[in-house]
Amino acid sequence: MPDLPNPSLDSLELLLAHPLWPRVGMLLRLLFHAGFAGLLFRFGRQMRREAMVPAKAYWPSVLSLFGGVFLCVLAVRQADWQLMGQRNERFLAFMQRYDRREFNPAHRFRAGRITDRKGRTLAGSRVTEGGIRRIYPYGPVFSHVIGYNHPLYGMTGVESAGRNRLMRGSLRTREDLAHFGAALLDREGHTEGPPLTSTLDxxxxxxxxxxxxxxxxxxxxxxxxxxxxxxxxxxxxxxxxxxxxxxxxxxxxxxxxxxxxxxxxxxxxxxxxxxxxxxxxxxxxxxxxxxxxxxxxxxxxxxxxxxxxxxxxxxxxxxxxxxxxxxxxxxxxxxxxxxxxxxxxxxxxxxxxxxxxxxxxxxxxxxxxxxxxxxxxxxxxxxxxxxxxxxxxxxxxxxxxxxxxxxxxxxxxxxxxxxxxxxxxxxxxxxxxxxxxxxxxxxxxxxxxxxxxxxxxxxxxxxxxxxxxxxxxxxxxxxxxxxxxxxxxxxxxxxxxxxxxxxxxxxxxxxxxxxxxxxxxxxxxxxxxxxxxxxxx
Amino acid sequence: MAGSVSSVKKKNRSATSRPARSKKTKREGEASRAGAGETSRPVFFFFGIVGLVTVAQLLVLSARSGEGRALMLMDLWPYLLWLISSGVVAVGLKLARWRGSGVLLAGIFLLSGLGVVVRSRMSGMSPGVRDMNVLIQPAGFALLFGAWFCFRRERVRQLRPFWGLSLLLMLGLAAGMLALGSRYRGGLYAPGGMTPTEILKLFAVVGLAGFFSRTDAGWEGRGVLRPPLADALLLLVIWGSLGGMLVLHRDFGLFLLLSLTALVMLICATRRLSWGVVALAAAAGGVWGILRYFAHGARRFEAFLDPFSDPTGSGWQVLQGLTGMYAGGLMGMGLGAGRPERLPIASSDFVYAVYAEDAGFVGSVLLLLLFARIFSSGIRITRRQEETFSRLLGAGLVASLAVQTLVNIGGVVNLLPITGIPLPYISQGGSSYWVTSLHFGLLLALSDQK
Incomplete structure (x- = not known):
C-alpha cells in the first residue's frame, strides 16, 4: 500500500467557504457543460482534418451506423426517464414513496384538485411530513366515482381517469408544452397540477x-x-x-x-x-x-x-x-x-x-x-x-x-x-x-x-x-x-x-x-x- | 464515412465560393499536411482537457465541502496522479514521435479524466476503496503507453502468429477459473478483487483476428449460407466451449460481450451482413435458455421488462438509478452534488446513473457524444488499415469497447437487462481498467501508421 501524504487542504477549504463561492460554483457548473461541448466541437474539427487520409476499407462504417442508431435510442430512452419521468405514473409513485433526495422534483409534484360542477372540492393534495397525501373531504360519499390515489394501492375512479390532466402528464396542448419546458429549466416550478372540474353535483x-x-x-x-x-x-x-x-x-x-x-x-x-x-x-x-x-x-x-x-x-x-x-x-x-x-x-x-x-x-x-x-x-x-x-x-x-x-x-x-x-x-x-x-x-x-x-x-x-x-x-x-x-x-x-x-x-x-x-x-x-x-x- | 464526405463537400465549397483567399490557403495547407499523415499534435487538446477535468474536480470538492466534510489531500490524489500520468504520457508520445490520431488520444485523456473525477466523487461513499486504487489509473496509462510503444508503426502485425495461442489461453483461462476461482462471475476475490476473466476480451479479439485473417482461411465473401466448413466448425466448437464455461460462471454479460465482438469481427471478415441473422437466432435462443434454466438471469430479465413488478426487490437497483437521473433533470445537480448513496453498486455497474444525476441530461448526452467520437475515430483508424489482420484487430477492439459502453448504459436506462458489464474508463475497477487501457493502447498503435 503506497504511503501517500494526506494533509488537510485548509486553504482550498477557505476558498470554498468564501461567501462568493456559491456564485462561482454556479458559473463552474455552466462552464463544465459549455467547456465539454466546446471540446467536443474541436474534436469534430480535428476529426475532419484526420479524415483527409484516404480510407481503404468501407465495411466497418456499416457498423458505425448501427452504433450511432443505438446511441440515439439510448439518449431517447434516457430522456424518457430523466426528463419525462413524471409521465410514468408508477415511476412517479415509486419516487414519491422511496426516494429520499429532498431535491427530487417528484416530491413537489401533486395532482390538482377535483371539484364538482359548482367548484366544491372533492379531492385535494396536501404536503405532509411523509410526502404528499390525497385528501377527500367528503370521505366515503364519492369513494367509487372519484376513487383514491394511494402510493401503495394505485389509483381508481376520476383520480385515475383524469390523471394526465391532474398531473399535467399530457403534452397535447400548447399550455402543457410550455409548462413542461419551464419545469425542465426550473425544477422548483413543478407544483400542483390544474384542477379538474367533474360533472358531479x-x-x-x-x-x-x-x-x-x-x-x-x-x-x-x-x-x-x-x-x-x-x-x-x-x-x-x-x-x-x-x-x-x-x-x-x-x-x-x-x-x-x-x-x-x-x-x-x-x-x-x-x-x-x-x-x-x-x-x-x-x-x-x-x-x-x-x-x-x-x-x-x-x-x-x-x-x-x-x-x-x-x-x-x-x-x-x-x-x-x-x-x-x-x-x-x-x-x-x-x-x-x-x-x-x-x-x-x-x-x-x-x-x-x-x-x-x-x-x-x-x-x-x-x-x-x-x-x-x-x-x-x-x-x-x-x-x-x-x-x-x-x-x-x-x-x-x-x-x-x-x-x-x-x-x-x-x-x-x-x-x-x-x-x-x-x-x-x-x-x-x-x-x-x-x-x-x-x-x-x-x-x-x-x-x-x-x-x-x-x-x-x-x-x-x-x-x-x-x-x-x-x-x-x-x-x-x-x-x-x-x-x-x-x-x-x-x-x-x-x-x-x-x-x-x-x-x-x-x-x-x-x-x-x-x-x-x-x-x-x-x-x-x-x-x-x-x-x-x-x-x- | 460521413465525416469524410462532409469534409470533401466543405473543400469543394471553399474552392468555389469562399472569397477570403488567405484563409482558404491556410485551410488547404493544413489539410494537405494532415492528408500526408504528417502530424497531429499529441498535446492538441491537452490544456482544454486539463481545464475541463479541473473544473469538474473543483465542483466535486465544492460539493464535498458543502456537505461539511474536511478536505484532505487524499481527495485530490487521483486527480493529481491523472494529471501527472497524462502529462508523462503526452511527453512520452511526443518524444517517441507519435503520429497517430489526435482525436482518439484526446478522447482517451478526457474520458479517463472524467472517470477519475466521477470515481473520486464516490470515494467518500465507500470507504476503503482509496489507498491502493489511486494507482490503478497511472498503471493503466503505463499499460496504454507500453502497448502503443510495442506495437506502433505496423509492429502490431507481429501479434498475428499468436492467434492460436491466444485462443488457447482464452479457453485455458476460462477453464482454470472454473476449476480454481470462485464460481461467480469469474472473480478471484482474494488478491484485491481482481477479475482475471477481463483479459479474455483481449485474447478473444487477438485470437479471432488472427483466425479470420489466415491466408488459407478464405472467410472473405462467405455468407451464412456458404461458410468455410472446417473453419466454421472449429469456431463453433471453440465458442461453444467458451460459452459453456462462462455460463457455468454465470457470467452471461461477459459472454454476451465476447459474442457480439466476435460477430462484428465475423461480419468484417466476411463482409456479409447475413451473419447478423445468426446473431438474432442465437440471442433468441440465449434469452429462452436463460429464462428457462437460470433463476438469476430470469430475475434480471423480469426486472428489465417490468421493474415495477417488484420495485423494492429485483427492480430496486434500476429504479433507484432512474430516480437519481430524474432528480438530476436536464442540467443536473452539479458534479458531486447528487445523492446516489442509496444506489447499490453505484461505483461500477451504475456509475452512469451517478454521472447522469450529477451532470444532468445535457452532460450525459455530451458523454455519449464523447464515446461516439472515440468509437468513430476508432472505426476510421480501422478502415485505414492496409492489412486484414490489423483491420480485424481494430474492428474487434472498437467493437469490444463499444459493446461494453452500450450494454452498460442500456442496462442503466432500462433499455436492456442489467448485465454487470462496467463502463470503460468510468467504472470503478482494476482489471477491467487495465484491459481497457490495453484496448486503447492497441488502437493508438494501429492509428500510428508508417
Missing part, C-alpha cells in the same frame, strides 16, 4: 348516498342533454382517506371496492322491456297481443312465462284472468311478461341485439382520455341470441336469462329515449366534449315510448314515483336472482316527462319488487332535489 350525490344507506345497490343520475354524470353512487362503500389492507384482501363484506354503478352486473328484469319495445317499434310493430293468464312458452319442455299479477293472485288465493288482448302502452304500464316474451320473438334476435348495440351496451367505453384508467364501462354480458332458440329470446325480452347489464347501461338506455332516441355517452369531465352515439329509434318512437313510460308512472307499476312538483316517467323492474332470495329492485326513468332533463337508474340489491325499494328512493330523491332547488325543471 355534491348535493345530489350526498342525497343519493344517504338514501341508499344500509342497502347494497347503485344510483346513476344523468343530465340527458349532455350526458353529464350528476351522481354516481354505489354502496357499500369505503373511505378513500383510510384504506385498510383488509379492504384489498377480498375478505371485506359486500365487496365495497366494486363500483356497482359501472361494474355491477345485474339481470335487468322488466326495465329491459323499454329496449325491447324500442326494437319492436323499429321493426314496425303496431297492434295488440293476447296475454293469457296461464302464460306463454315456446315448447312444453320450457317453464311457462307468466305475469307478476298471476303470482300475486295465486299467493292471495284468488284466480286471475289475465290482461287479455293489450297494446304496447298498456303492456309496458302493466309490465306484462307474457306480452313482451311474444313481442321479442316477433321482433327477432337481430333487431334486439342491434338495439343493444345502438345504446352502447355491447362495447366497452372509457370515461376518460386514458384507456388504461379504471373508470370504464364494460360490455353487457349476453349469451348467444338466435332466432332458432325462441325461448332464449323470450327470456331475454323480459330481462332474464343469459343477460347481465350495469345500472349505467340502463341509465344510458333511458337517457337515449329521453333525448329523442339518440344515444349520449356519459361524461365525467366537464372539459370534455359531449359525445353522442348511434340512434336507438326515431323521434316519434321515442316520444311514444316516453308517453308510455309516463303512463307506467301515472297508472302502472311506477305509481309510487309521482310527486307534485315535477312529472316523472319511468319503468320498474324486478329481477329474479335465483332460489330463495328477494329479487333486485330496479327503477329507471326521466323527468320532467314532457321535456326531459334528467335520466336515472336505481338498483337496490334484493330489494324486492321495483315498486317497493327503488321507486320510493327515486321519489324521495326527486322531491328533495326539486324542493331544495338543486334540480330546476
Amino acid at each position: 355534491v348535493d345530489l350525490q350526498l342525497l343519493a348516498h344517504t338514501l341508499l344507506e344500509g342497502q347494497r345497490g347503485a344510483v346513476v343520475f344523468l343530465d340527458v342533454r349532455t350526458g353529464d354524470i350528476l351522481a354516481l353512487v354505489s354502496r357499500p362503500e369505503f373511505d378513500p382517506n383510510r384504506l385498510p389492507p383488509r379492504l384489498f384482501s377480498g375478505q371485506a363484506e359486500g365487496s365495497p371496492l366494486l363500483n356497482r354503478s359501472l361494474a355491477g352486473l345485474y339481470p335487468p328484469g322488466s326495465v329491459f322491456k323499454i329496449l325491447v319495445a324500442a326494437a319492436a317499434l323499429n321493426e314496425g310493430f303496431t297492434g295488440t297481443l293476447d296475454t293469457p293468464a296461464d302464460g306463454f312458452t315456446t315448447s312444453p319442455a320450457n317453464p311457462r312465462i307468466r305475469d307478476h299479477d298471476y303470482y300475486i293472485a295465486r299467493r292471495a288465493g284468488r284466480e286471475w284472468r289475465g290482461h287479455g288482448r293489450i297494446g304496447l302502452a298498456e303492456a309496458l304500464a302493466k309490465s306484462s311478461n307474457v306480452f313482451f316474451a311474444q313481442l321479442g320473438i316477433q321482433t327477432g334476435a337481430e333487431a334486439l341485439t342491434d338495439a343493444m348495440d345502438a345504446v352502447g351496451m355491447l362495447s366497452r367505453f372509457t370515461l376518460s382520455e386514458r384507456p388504461e384508467a379504471t373508470l370504464t364501462q364494460g360490455p353487457a354480458r349476453l349469451g348467444a341470441l338466435s332466432d332458432d332458440r325462441p325461448y332464449g329470446i323470450a327470456q331475454f325480452s323480459i330481462g332474464q336469462g343469459d343477460l347481465l347489464v350495469s345500472p349505467m347501461q340502463i341509465a344510458m338506455l333511458t337517457a337515449a329515449l329521453a333525448r329523442g332516441g339518440e344515444t349520449v355517452f356519459p361524461r365525467i369531465d366537464l372539459a370534455q366534449p359531449v359525445r353522442t352515439g348511434r340512434r336507438l329509434c326515431s323521434e316519434e318512437h321515442a316520444a311514444a315510448l316516453r308517453w308510455m313510460m309516463r303512463r307506467a308512472v301515472t297508472e302502472g307499476t311506477g305509481r309510487g314515483a309521482q310527486i307534485p312538483d315535477i312529472t316523472v316517467a319511468g319503468k320498474t323492474g324486478t329481477a329474479q336472482t335465483g332460489a330463495g332470495r328477494e329479487s333486485h329492485s330496479w327503477f329507471t326513468g326521466f323527468a320532467p316527462s314532457e321535456d326531459p332533463m334528467w335520466a336515472f337508474a336505481v338498483i337496490v340489491e334484493h330489494g324486492g319488487y321495483g315498486s317497493r325499494a327503488a321507486v320510493p328512493l327515486v321519489r324521495q330523491m326527486l322531491q328533495t332535489a326539486v324542493q331544495e332547488g338543486w334540480l330546476v325543471p
Whole structure:
C-alpha cells in the first residue's frame, strides 16, 4: 500500500467557504457543460482534418451506423426517464414513496384538485411530513366515482381517469408544452397540477348516498342533454382517506371496492322491456297481443312465462284472468311478461341485439382520455341470441336469462329515449366534449315510448314515483336472482316527462319488487332535489 | 464515412465560393499536411482537457465541502496522479514521435479524466476503496503507453502468429477459473478483487483476428449460407466451449460481450451482413435458455421488462438509478452534488446513473457524444488499415469497447437487462481498467501508421 501524504487542504477549504463561492460554483457548473461541448466541437474539427487520409476499407462504417442508431435510442430512452419521468405514473409513485433526495422534483409534484360542477372540492393534495397525501373531504360519499390515489394501492375512479390532466402528464396542448419546458429549466416550478372540474353535483350525490344507506345497490343520475354524470353512487362503500389492507384482501363484506354503478352486473328484469319495445317499434310493430293468464312458452319442455299479477293472485288465493288482448302502452304500464316474451320473438334476435348495440351496451367505453384508467364501462354480458332458440329470446325480452347489464347501461338506455332516441355517452369531465352515439329509434318512437313510460308512472307499476312538483316517467323492474332470495329492485326513468332533463337508474340489491325499494328512493330523491332547488325543471 | 464526405463537400465549397483567399490557403495547407499523415499534435487538446477535468474536480470538492466534510489531500490524489500520468504520457508520445490520431488520444485523456473525477466523487461513499486504487489509473496509462510503444508503426502485425495461442489461453483461462476461482462471475476475490476473466476480451479479439485473417482461411465473401466448413466448425466448437464455461460462471454479460465482438469481427471478415441473422437466432435462443434454466438471469430479465413488478426487490437497483437521473433533470445537480448513496453498486455497474444525476441530461448526452467520437475515430483508424489482420484487430477492439459502453448504459436506462458489464474508463475497477487501457493502447498503435 503506497504511503501517500494526506494533509488537510485548509486553504482550498477557505476558498470554498468564501461567501462568493456559491456564485462561482454556479458559473463552474455552466462552464463544465459549455467547456465539454466546446471540446467536443474541436474534436469534430480535428476529426475532419484526420479524415483527409484516404480510407481503404468501407465495411466497418456499416457498423458505425448501427452504433450511432443505438446511441440515439439510448439518449431517447434516457430522456424518457430523466426528463419525462413524471409521465410514468408508477415511476412517479415509486419516487414519491422511496426516494429520499429532498431535491427530487417528484416530491413537489401533486395532482390538482377535483371539484364538482359548482367548484366544491372533492379531492385535494396536501404536503405532509411523509410526502404528499390525497385528501377527500367528503370521505366515503364519492369513494367509487372519484376513487383514491394511494402510493401503495394505485389509483381508481376520476383520480385515475383524469390523471394526465391532474398531473399535467399530457403534452397535447400548447399550455402543457410550455409548462413542461419551464419545469425542465426550473425544477422548483413543478407544483400542483390544474384542477379538474367533474360533472358531479355534491348535493345530489350526498342525497343519493344517504338514501341508499344500509342497502347494497347503485344510483346513476344523468343530465340527458349532455350526458353529464350528476351522481354516481354505489354502496357499500369505503373511505378513500383510510384504506385498510383488509379492504384489498377480498375478505371485506359486500365487496365495497366494486363500483356497482359501472361494474355491477345485474339481470335487468322488466326495465329491459323499454329496449325491447324500442326494437319492436323499429321493426314496425303496431297492434295488440293476447296475454293469457296461464302464460306463454315456446315448447312444453320450457317453464311457462307468466305475469307478476298471476303470482300475486295465486299467493292471495284468488284466480286471475289475465290482461287479455293489450297494446304496447298498456303492456309496458302493466309490465306484462307474457306480452313482451311474444313481442321479442316477433321482433327477432337481430333487431334486439342491434338495439343493444345502438345504446352502447355491447362495447366497452372509457370515461376518460386514458384507456388504461379504471373508470370504464364494460360490455353487457349476453349469451348467444338466435332466432332458432325462441325461448332464449323470450327470456331475454323480459330481462332474464343469459343477460347481465350495469345500472349505467340502463341509465344510458333511458337517457337515449329521453333525448329523442339518440344515444349520449356519459361524461365525467366537464372539459370534455359531449359525445353522442348511434340512434336507438326515431323521434316519434321515442316520444311514444316516453308517453308510455309516463303512463307506467301515472297508472302502472311506477305509481309510487309521482310527486307534485315535477312529472316523472319511468319503468320498474324486478329481477329474479335465483332460489330463495328477494329479487333486485330496479327503477329507471326521466323527468320532467314532457321535456326531459334528467335520466336515472336505481338498483337496490334484493330489494324486492321495483315498486317497493327503488321507486320510493327515486321519489324521495326527486322531491328533495326539486324542493331544495338543486334540480330546476 | 460521413465525416469524410462532409469534409470533401466543405473543400469543394471553399474552392468555389469562399472569397477570403488567405484563409482558404491556410485551410488547404493544413489539410494537405494532415492528408500526408504528417502530424497531429499529441498535446492538441491537452490544456482544454486539463481545464475541463479541473473544473469538474473543483465542483466535486465544492460539493464535498458543502456537505461539511474536511478536505484532505487524499481527495485530490487521483486527480493529481491523472494529471501527472497524462502529462508523462503526452511527453512520452511526443518524444517517441507519435503520429497517430489526435482525436482518439484526446478522447482517451478526457474520458479517463472524467472517470477519475466521477470515481473520486464516490470515494467518500465507500470507504476503503482509496489507498491502493489511486494507482490503478497511472498503471493503466503505463499499460496504454507500453502497448502503443510495442506495437506502433505496423509492429502490431507481429501479434498475428499468436492467434492460436491466444485462443488457447482464452479457453485455458476460462477453464482454470472454473476449476480454481470462485464460481461467480469469474472473480478471484482474494488478491484485491481482481477479475482475471477481463483479459479474455483481449485474447478473444487477438485470437479471432488472427483466425479470420489466415491466408488459407478464405472467410472473405462467405455468407451464412456458404461458410468455410472446417473453419466454421472449429469456431463453433471453440465458442461453444467458451460459452459453456462462462455460463457455468454465470457470467452471461461477459459472454454476451465476447459474442457480439466476435460477430462484428465475423461480419468484417466476411463482409456479409447475413451473419447478423445468426446473431438474432442465437440471442433468441440465449434469452429462452436463460429464462428457462437460470433463476438469476430470469430475475434480471423480469426486472428489465417490468421493474415495477417488484420495485423494492429485483427492480430496486434500476429504479433507484432512474430516480437519481430524474432528480438530476436536464442540467443536473452539479458534479458531486447528487445523492446516489442509496444506489447499490453505484461505483461500477451504475456509475452512469451517478454521472447522469450529477451532470444532468445535457452532460450525459455530451458523454455519449464523447464515446461516439472515440468509437468513430476508432472505426476510421480501422478502415485505414492496409492489412486484414490489423483491420480485424481494430474492428474487434472498437467493437469490444463499444459493446461494453452500450450494454452498460442500456442496462442503466432500462433499455436492456442489467448485465454487470462496467463502463470503460468510468467504472470503478482494476482489471477491467487495465484491459481497457490495453484496448486503447492497441488502437493508438494501429492509428500510428508508417
